Amino acid sequence: MKQRRNRRRPPRAARALLDAVLPSAWRREVLEELDNVFRRRWREQGRGKARRWFWRQALAYVLRAPQAHWESRPAQAGLAAGQARSSRAGRGDFLKRFSQDLRYGLRMLVTQRGFTLVAVLTLALGVGATTAFFSAVNAVLLRPLPYHQPDRLMTIWEEFIYQDNAQNPVAPSNFIDWRENNTAFQDMVAYSTNPVSLTGGGEPEMVNAVYSTDRFFEIFGVDPVEGRTFAPDEIIQPGGMKVIVISYGLWKSRFGGDSSVIGTTVRIDGHPVEIIGVMPAAFRFPSNATDVWIATKMSEDVAGQRQAHYLRVVGRLAQDATRHQAQAQLEAVAERLRRLYPKTNTGVDVVVNPLHEQLVGDLRPSLLILLSATVLVLLIACLNVSNLLLARAAARRREIAVRLALGAGRARIVRQLFTESLLLAVVGGSAGLLLAFRGVPALVALTPDTLAAARTASVDSNVLIFALAASLATALLFGTVPALQASRPNPVEALKEVARGGTARNWTRRALVIGEIALALILLVGSGLLIKSFARLNSVDPGFKIDRLLTLEVFPPYSKYPDTVRRAAFYDQLLERVSSLPGVEGAGVVTAAPIKIQKGHMTFLAEQREGIETLAATPASISAGYFAVMGMPLVAGRPFGPQDDPQAPAVIIVNETMAREAWPGQDPIGKRMKMGTQRRPWLTVVGMIKDIRLQLGSSPRRQVYLPYSQSPAFGPRDLVVRTSGDAADLAAGVRRQVWAIDEDQPVANIQTMQRLLEESVGGPRFNTLLLAIFGLIALVLAAVGIYGVMAFQIASGRREFGIRMALGAKRLDVVGMVVRRCLSTTLAGVAIGVAGAALLTRLMESLLFQVAPTDPTTFAAVIALLAAVALLAALQPARRAASVDPAEALRSE
Amino acid sequence: MPTKKMLGEFEQLVLLGCLRLEERACTPEVMEEIRRRTGRDVSHAAVYIALRRMEKRGLVRSKLGQPSPEPGGRAKRYFTVLPAARQLLEESRRSLLRMWEGVESP
Numbered sequence: 001m002k003q004r005r006n007r008r009r010p011p012r013a014a015r016a017l018l019d020a021v022l023p024s025a026w027r028r029e030v031l032e033e034l035d036n037v038f039r040r041r042w043r044e045q046g047r048g049k050a051r052r053w054f055w056r057q058a059l060a061y062v063l064r065a066p067q068a069h070w071e072s073r074p075a076q077a078g079l080a081a082g083q084a085r086s087s088r089a090g091r092g093d094f095l096k097r098f099s100q101d102l103r104y105g106l107r108m109l110v111t112q113r114g115f116t117l118v119a120v121l122t123l124a125l126g127v128g129a130t131t132a133f134f135s136a137v138n139a140v141l142l143r144p145l146p147y148h149q150p151d152r153l154m155t156i157w158e159e160f161i162y163q164d165n166a167q168n169p170v171a172p173s174n175f176i177d178w179r180e181n182n183t184a185f186q187d188m189v190a191y192s193t194n195p196v197s198l199t200g201g202g203e204p205e206m207v208n209a210v211y212s213t214d215r216f217f218e219i220f221g222v223d224p225v226e227g228r229t230f231a232p233d234e235i236i237q238p239g240g241m242k243v244i245v246i247s248y249g250l251w252k253s254r255f256g257g258d259s260s261v262i263g264t265t266v267r268i269d270g271h272p273v274e275i276i277g278v279m280p281a282a283f284r285f286p287s288n289a290t291d292v293w294i295a296t297k298m299s300e301d302v303a304g305q306r307q308a309h310y311l312r313v314v315g316r317l318a319q320d321a322t323r324h325q326a327q328a329q330l331e332a333v334a335e336r337l338r339r340l341y342p343k344t345n346t347g348v349d350v351v352v353n354p355l356h357e358q359l360v361g362d363l364r365p366s367l368l369i370l371l372s373a374t375v376l377v378l379l380i381a382c383l384n385v386s387n388l389l390l391a392r393a394a395a396r397r398r399e400i401a402v403r404l405a406l407g408a409g410r411a412r413i414v415r416q417l418f419t420e421s422l423l424l425a426v427v428g429g430s431a432g433l434l435l436a437f438r439g440v441p442a443l444v445a446l447t448p449d450t451l452a453a454a455r456t457a458s459v460d461s462n463v464l465i466f467a468l469a470a471s472l473a474t475a476l477l478f479g480t481v482p483a484l485q486a487s488r489p490n491p492v493e494a495l496k497e498v499a500r501g502g503t504a505r506n507w508t509r510r511a512l513v514i515g516e517i518a519l520a521l522i523l524l525v526g527s528g529l530l531i532k533s534f535a536r537l538n539s540v541d542p543g544f545k546i547d548r549l550l551t552l553e554v555f556p557p558y559s560k561y562p563d564t565v566r567r568a569a570f571y572d573q574l575l576e577r578v579s580s581l582p583g584v585e586g587a588g589v590v591t592a593a594p595i596k597i598q599k600g601h602m603t604f605l606a607e608q609r610e611g612i613e614t615l616a617a618t619p620a621s622i623s624a625g626y627f628a629v630m631g632m633p634l635v636a637g638r639p640f641g642p643q644d645d646p647q648a649p650a651v652i653i654v655n656e657t658m659a660r661e662a663w664p665g666q667d668p669i670g671k672r673m674k675m676g677t678q679r680r681p682w683l684t685v686v687g688m689i690k691d692i693r694l695q696l697g698s699s700p701r702r703q704v705y706l707p708y709s710q711s712p713a714f715g716p717r718d719l720v721v722r723t724s725g726d727a728a729d730l731a732a733g734v735r736r737q738v739w740a741i742d743e744d745q746p747v748a749n750i751q752t753m754q755r756l757l758e759e760s761v762g763g764p765r766f767n768t769l770l771l772a773i774f775g776l777i778a779l780v781l782a783a784v785g786i787y788g789v790m791a792f793q794i795a796s797g798r799r800e801f802g803i804r805m806a807l808g809a810k811r812l813d814v815v816g817m818v819v820r821r822c823l824s825t826t827l828a829g830v831a832i833g834v835a836g837a838a839l840l841t842r843l844m845e846s847l848l849f850q851v852a853p854t855d856p857t858t859f860a861a862v863i864a865l866l867a868a869v870a871l872l873a874a875l876q877p878a879r880r881a882a883s884v885d886p887a888e889a890l891r892s893e
Numbered sequence: 894m895p896t897k898k899m900l901g902e903f904e905q906l907v908l909l910g911c912l913r914l915e916e917r918a919c920t921p922e923v924m925e926e927i928r929r930r931t932g933r934d935v936s937h938a939a940v941y942i943a944l945r946r947m948e949k950r951g952l953v954r955s956k957l958g959q960p961s962p963e964p965g966g967r968a969k970r971y972f973t974v975l976p977a978a979r980q981l982l983e984e985s986r987r988s989l990l991r992m993w994e995g996v997e998s999p
Contacts, residue, residue, distance in 0.1 A: 026941075029957075029970055034937055036969075037921045060936030068938065071945045 008042045010035060011051050013433040014058040021065040023072035030061075062426065063102065070095045097412075101419035108420060109427070112392075116424070118784055119388050123428025123475070125777055126381025127467040128435025133374045133770065134467075135436070135460040136443045137367050145356055146282035148221025149316075153355040154323060156188070156313040156330065161347040170311045171344070172302050174337060178313070178350065181333045184326035187219050188315040193286065195717075197557045197746040200266035202254055204739075206553055206748030207291035209244075209268065214295060217245070219316050220285060226251070227262040227277035234276075235295040243295075244273045248281040250291040268292070269557035270744070286312065306344035307677075314355065327352045365846045366767045372840070373526065373774045376519050380781045382470060383516045384788075385428075386478035389421065390509050391788050393482030414484055421479025425472045432471065436464060446766060509789050510825055516785045517829025518836060520778035521866055525837040526844060527768070527775035528858040533851040534768040537761055540850075542594060543692030543700070545631030548585075549753035550727040551593045554738055555717045556745060564646065568709045570741065571716060575623055577737040583724050584734075588626035589708065589716035591619070594694050595756045596718065604704060605674040606662035607682070617658055617702035618694065619675070621711040627689060629722045637669045637687030640707040650710050653687040658702040675704075696760055697849050720753075727752040767847060779869060787873040790822055794877040798884055806886040814882045822874035823867070830863050900981050906931065907943050908982055911953065911974045919958070919969040920944065944972050952978035 015031070022030055034057055041050035061068065109116040147153060157167040158174065170178075170190065179188045191212035198207045210216075217229040224245065234243050246261075255261040265272050273294075284290055317326060330350040337345045400413055436459050554574065561567045571589050578587040606613045624640040627633075635656060644651050652673070659668035672682040683706070691700035708716050723730050731750045738747050794801070801814055841853040851858070900908070910926040911918040920941045927935050947953045953972045 026945075030937070030941060033920055033941075033969060037937075057937045060938035064938045064942055068942055071942055071949065 008039050008047075008050075010038045010054045011437075013430070013437045014051075014055045016433065017430055018058045018061055021062050021068075023069045025072045026068065059430075062430075063106070064099075066095045066098045066102065097415070098419065101416050102423060104416065105420035105423045109423065115388065115392060116427075118788075119385055119424055120428040120431055122381050122384045122388070122781060122784065123425065123471045124431035124435050125781070126378050126385070127429055127432025127464075127471050128439055129774075129777060130374050130378040130381075130467045131432070131436035131459060131464045132439030132443055133370060133774075134463040135440050137371050137374070138460050138463065145359070146222070146280075147285075150356060151354065152317040153220070154185075154315050154317060154326065154352050155355050155358045156315055157351050157353070158309060159349040159351045161349055167351065167353075169309045170313050171306045171309045172298055172311055173304055173306045174334075174345070174348070175311055175313055176298075176303055177337060178330055178333055181336075182326065182329040184318055184321035184329045185315040186318040186321075187215055188313060189213050189216050189219050190311040190313045191216065191286065192310055192312065193290070195553070195555055195748070196269045196292070197555075197744070198254075198266060198268060198292070199270075199744045199746070204744050204746040205254065206555060206746040207250065208287075208289045209292040209294055210286065210290055211294050211296045214297070216293065216295060217279075219314060220283070222280065222283045224277035225280045226259055227275070229277050230295040235297050241268070241271060241273055241294050241296065243276045244268065245277040245279060245293045246275055247279055247284065247291050247293075249284075251278045267744075268294070270559040306341055315352075323352055323354065365844070366763070369526065369844050369847060370767065370770055372843075373523055373771055376523050377774055377777055377781075378467060378470060380516055380519045380523075380778050382474040383512050383519070384781050384785050385471065385474050387509055387512045387516070387785050388788055389424075389475065389478040390482055390512070393417070393479070394509075397482075414480060417482075418476065418480045421475045422472075424479070425475035428475070429468045429471055432467065433464070436467075443770075446769065513782075513785045513789045513825055514829040514832065516782050517826055517866060517870070518833035520775075520782035521830055521833025521862060522837045522840055523771075523778040524775045524862045524866065525833075525841060525859060527771035528862050529841060529844065529848055529851055529853065529855060530764075530768040530771050532855065532858055533848045534761070534764050536850045537696055537764055540693065540696055542696060542757075543632065543690060544594060545722075546753050546757060548723045548725070548727050549630075550721040550723060550730055550734065550750070551596070551753060551756065552719050552721075552731070552734065552750040553717055553748040554589075554719050554745065555715075556742070560742075560744075564709070564711075564715075567715050568646075571623060571708055573741055574719065574738065575625075577740065578719070578721060578734055581730065581733050581737065583730055585722045585724055586625055586629040587719065587721045588623045588629040590622045590626055590718050590720060591716055593718040593720055593753075593756075594630075594692055595696070595753070595760050602675060602704075603677075604658075604662075605678065607672045607674075608663070613662055615658070615662055615702060617654075617704045619704045619706065621706050621708045621716050623708060623716070626705075626720070629720055630692075631722075632692060633690045635688045635690055636667070637685070639687060640705075644707045645709050648710075650681055650683045651686045651707065652683045653689055653705040654685055655689050655700065655703040655705075656691045657700050658704060659685075659688050661702060673704075696757065697764070727754075764847075764849075779865070782866070783869045783873045786822065786826070786870050787877070789825070790818065790874045790877040791880075793821065794818065794881045797881070801881050801884045802886045802888070805884065811882040814884075815878045818878035818881050819871065819874060822870055822878075826867055826870040830866060833866075834859065834863070900978075900985050903935075903939065904943055904947060905982060905985055906933075906935075907940055908947070908952070908974055908978050911944075911972050912979075912982075916971065916973075918972045918974075921969075923972075947978065948972070951975065952981070 018031060018034070019027065034054065038050055038054050041053055145153070156170070156178065158170050160168050169192075172190070175188075175190045179185075189212055191210050193208060193210050195206050196209040198205045214230070214232065214235045217224075223229075225248065227245075229245055230243065244266075246255075251257055251261065261275055262277070263274060265274050267273070279293070315326070317323065327350075330352060334345075334348060334350045338348065403413060404410070440459050556567060556570050561570055575587050575589065578584060602617065602619050604615050604617050606615060622640070624642065624644070627639055634653075637653070640651065640653065654662070654668055662668070662673065663671055668685045668688050671685045673685070674680045674682060689703075689705065692703075693700055694703075719734070721727070721730065721734055735747045735750070738745050804814065804817075805811075837859070838854055845853050906927050907923055910923040910930075913926055914922050920937055923940050923944075924935055924937060927933055927940075944953060944955070948955055953974055955970050955972045958969050958971045
């Protein structure tokens with residue numbers, strides 16, 4: 001595979017072009033000869049020269065295509081009957097004329113350089129940009145998952161009817177009941193993810209492990225690239241694990257892609273395990289971050305649980321089952337469970353979703369917006385080309401009329417114009433082809449890491465063909481129809497009409513420009529909204545101090561630090577050591593630092609004067625100094641301190657949102673709540689902290705903080721360090737302090753808060769950038785369209801301007817007239833565009849942050865921009881109109 | 894219909910190239926030979942189409958040669974100039990020389 005990629009290959013687009021134009025009898029032979037010479041030239045003259053040479057050869061074949069097709073026909077033996085001979089001659093004449101037309105057309109294109117350049121660029125942008133963007137989008141949204149029959153794979157969730165939560169992780173016991181009581185699924189697996197420490201063969205490392213039930217890989221139908229997957233007898237309970245399968249990424253990064261890794265022993269959370277297999281690079285389930293898969297069997301204890309909801313479930317539909325049958329069967333099971341276990345299962349239903357939908361669900365709105373933008377650009381490009389061709393046809397009506405009057409056949413003239421349009425379409429299409437092949441890698445380089453699937457994008461041939469066909473059809477239609485009209489059988493009429501300056505066609509062309517302006521406005525409003533939203537997103541205050549803050553993951557394994565006391569001792573020691581480093585102003589620990597993915601919600605029961613209010617909130621276990629390190633101001637009460645030890649009364653701190661919603665209009669200090677269920681002890685609120693944003697784009701959520709010394713359920717995972725200098729400089733020093741406590745302790749994801757923030761807006765930045773590029777293309781195309789129409793109107797209205805000036809109109813009057821015409825066209829386009837945009841931007845609502853889809857400032861700015869561009873485009877034609885010499889203009893008619 | 898007797902200038906170049914190259918006469922070599930001797934950068938399409946056309950007119954004959962020994966090397970089409978073409982070439986040369994007679998080079 002690698003060797004093939006390294007081979008010296010001619011430009012793909014040129015080769016595709018050759019493939020299309022060469023006669024089939026010659027194709028193989030010519031391509032091989034050209035490839036051979038190409039490789040020699042590459043060796044002798046380098047890549048660039050060789051590629052240019054190959055392109056020249058391809059274009060030479062394109063220009064001689066009719067000749068080549070004629071010559072490649074097998075010669076007929078002897079002279080057959082006269083009929084055969086004459087038909088052959090007729091065919092020969094046709095091809096010869098076609099060849100002539102082609103050359104004549106080529107000369108026309110070269111002479112009218114301005115027109116050709118604009119038309120070719122428009123077509124190239126239309127075809128190239130559309131194909132490149134669509135290919136990238138396609139790779140993410142439409143490409144099937146790299147699993148066996150991926151459309152049969154479903155995700156299955158619990159649905160909490162009373163909490164409006166349709167996708168909740170599943171309790172083990174419910175999973176077992178589902179699996180055993182349906183016929184719609186051929187197989188069903190459950191898994192959970194957890195970071196674990198990996199030691200042995202290098203620095204200790206924190207890796208993301210997937211604990212799954214048996215038959216995990218079988219359900220996806222994917223084989224390992226090295227070794228094997230789990231055998232049934234290897235699936236044992238957690239803690240007793242002995243084998244693991246690793247990801248391609250981990251295999252490459254930690255083990256250098258060495259096959260001998262199979263059979264070696266490493267330690268997961270201190271347990272020795274044997275590596276038995278490596279999965280292919282494309283297999284990254286459930287996420288791109290997955291490093292290790294471990295198969296487990298549920299213990300009796302775990303299997304009986306219906307209260308802890310933490311499993312993810314994937315099922316493969318049986319051969320003839322549908323998603324709806326599966327849903328119905330599982331609903332019946334859920335219904336039965338509700339009756340059998342009212343305590344735990346009241347309000348618990350089930351929901352079956354296709355896996356693919358699940359994975360691209362979040363991206364769907366942004367991808368669909370980009371897709372629509374792509375279609376709009378193609379449409380604008382086609383309108384523009386139509387416009388240009390109509391303008392040219394109008395300008396040539398006189399030439400056509402003269403030729404008809406001199407006796408040229410109608411068919412001959414139509415064929416001539418047809419050939420010219422074809423030539424234009426082919427040249428523009430080829431340039432678009434080139435742009436598409438160049439554009440996709442460029443786009444791939446721009447995609448954020450979260451869109452990993454886009455990295456596999458390549459030019460999509462279906463889209464390319466569609467875009468080429470669209471541009472070809474446009475060029476041929478609008479290149480030939482005017483010719484048909486202009487060459488109507490009465491040349492005298494035609495000549496007269498030309499003299500009057502045909503007005504009917506002007507209307508068609510104005511309509512095209514109006515359409516173009518409307519479409520451009522929609523696109524520009526879309527990109528304007530995204531740009532504004534992105535600016536808002538970047539200027540939002542997260543509620544804590546961002547600069548000079550280092551974050552890293554340090555999570556002591558439970559196997560080594562099983563209880564709260566030992567874990568707290570580890571954190572105490574860690575904070576003491578890190579705080580004493582020179583350049584460190586303070587350090588704290590937290591379950592998950594802001595901006596990072598948060599670990600979901602927990603249920604809190606808030607004590608009120610009458611009864612109890614149940615609220616979901618994001619809990620975090622922190623060190624006493626955490627708020628000070630983060631720069632988060634306390635609004636009321638006190639922070640945690642050394643007095644909050646395991647023996648002291650359990651305390652919590654809530655954020656403003658939580659306080660407001662749990663005890664509206666009351667002082668939260670001294671209030672009590674429970675975490676999880678009624679049986680748990682009361683926790684007393686000792687402080688209220690100002691709201692922060694856990695994600696830049698989302699509003700503050702309910703949060704509850706607990707001191708780590710008192711929270712055995714979930715410990716801190718992230719260390720945050722405030723530094724006096726550049727935070728990144730201290731990374732190595734901090735890591736050394738961790739290893740001074742425990743040399744097997746992994747340290748992961750060392751990053752400055754600044755960087756985390758930038759990465760978190762990578763997706764919005766990408767969307768904004770793409771739509772901004774589209775908007776710019778649309779603007780340029782619209783400007784070209786307006787310029788074309790105005791320039792043509794001026795050119796064909798010379799007589800009118802001449803007469804007006806002869807009758808006393810001043811230059812300024814003439815300029816004013818032209819500008820008014822331009823403005824009326826623009827305003828018509830703007831009016832339609834605003835209506836369209838108001839309808840369409842609603843679709844982008846989910847992508848916008850603190851910006852309404854009908855944001856008046858954006859609309860106003862875009863309208864002003866379009867009007868300014870329109871005026872600018874009309875300026876030069878207006879100046880030309882004003883410089884008409886009345887005597888000259890009148891005489892020339 | 895143009896007369897089949899006459900050779901165009903380009904055809905002459907291509908045929909002479911073939912004659913010079915003898916048994917090595919294939920399209921890439923003819924292109925290279927024309928470039929080397931006249932400085933004209935001719936395209937594969939021009940040379941190949943001309944050769945195939947002359948083949949139909951009975952001026953050259955072609956056959957696919959042995960695949961070249963390099964990896965991935967394939968057969969090339971080799972062209973042989975037939976006596977009829979040689980005769981036409983000689984005629985063209987004589988006509989030209991006769992026309993040059995008495996014309997002084999500047």
